[in-house]
Amino acid sequence: MDSFSTLLRTASHEQHVEAETSTFMSDLLGGRLGVAAYARYTEQLWFVYEALESGAERLADDPVAGPFVRPELFRLPSLERDLAHLRGADWRAELSALPATAAYADRVRECREQWPAGYVAHHYTRYLGDLSGGQIIRDRAERAWGFAREGDGVRFYTFEQIGNPAAFKREYRELLDAVRADELEKQRIVTECKRAFTLNTEVFRALGEEFPLTAA
Ligand code: HEM
Numbered sequence: 001m002d003s004f005s006t007l008l009r010t011a012s013h014e015q016h017v018e019a020e021t022s023t024f025m026s027d028l029l030g031g032r033l034g035v036a037a038y039a040r041y042t043e044q045l046w047f048v049y050e051a052l053e054s055g056a057e058r059l060a061d062d063p064v065a066g067p068f069v070r071p072e073l074f075r076l077p078s079l080e081r082d083l084a085h086l087r088g089a090d091w092r093a094e095l096s097a098l099p100a101t102a103a104y105a106d107r108v109r110e111c112r113e114q115w116p117a118g119y120v121a122h123h124y125t126r127y128l129g130d131l132s133g134g135q136i137i138r139d140r141a142e143r144a145w146g147f148a149r150e151g152d153g154v155r156f157y158t159f160e161q162i163g164n165p166a167a168f169k170r171e172y173r174e175l176l177d178a179v180r181a182d183e184l185e186k187q188r189i190v191t192e193c194k195r196a197f198t199l200n201t202e203v204f205r206a207l208g209e210e211f212p213l214t215a216a
Helices: 004-020 021-029 036-055 077-089 099-114 118-130 135-145 167-175 183-210
Strands: none
Touching: 004 183, 021 036, 021 135, 021 183, 036 077, 036 099, 036 183, 077 135, 099 118, 099 183, 118 135, 118 167, 118 183, 135 167, 167 183
């Protein structure tokens, strides 16, 4: 039987392709959008990570979610530095969540507060993605908009406290494989992971509508 980490990856594969090839992501990574679109996307991520990370330390002793709460993953301080760079010192004043982002953040917060196993699904979907494809996004963003390598603007994608991402991801998958959940609860985590991908795709769709490519 496949390990739980393999099950999660396999179950979300199709939706991963969908997210990766969404119009907004393709346009953004294809260098067809300006830095304002990148800033707007970064702003949306702020709401998601605020929901994931504020109060997350309260889950540190939880038998299911506790092993996943690792401060070296926390992205909120990095996002805030990126936003200060992208939007200026008073970036907080104009922060606004798209409805799709608010729905995503609400669901993450709900899991964080009420369902630790659901929190694991959201944790996996974001952080393992950031450690993987996030590195491709960083590279493209540095080139497209001239950010310093791993510097302001792309700190979100730079895990300064993780020296060896491949080893970290291996250990992370071991944590998933050892998650304290029975088969039924594992199925629920898989379902929540798919929901997390859908929530991401909906944010991309909304961003795509806000930043359409005008026909040449
Ligand atoms: C253009 C955007 C994206 C690119 C280029 C990309 C690329 C990749 C690549 C190459 C991997 C495999 C890395 C490895 O096996 O070590 C990966 C894994 C992953 N990505 Fe993405 N990705 C993108 C968007 C996303 C999004 C939007 C999400 C969800 C929010 C996501 C979530 C994940 C997850 C959870 C994994 C880990 C899969 C696993 O091994 O269990 N990715 N991504």
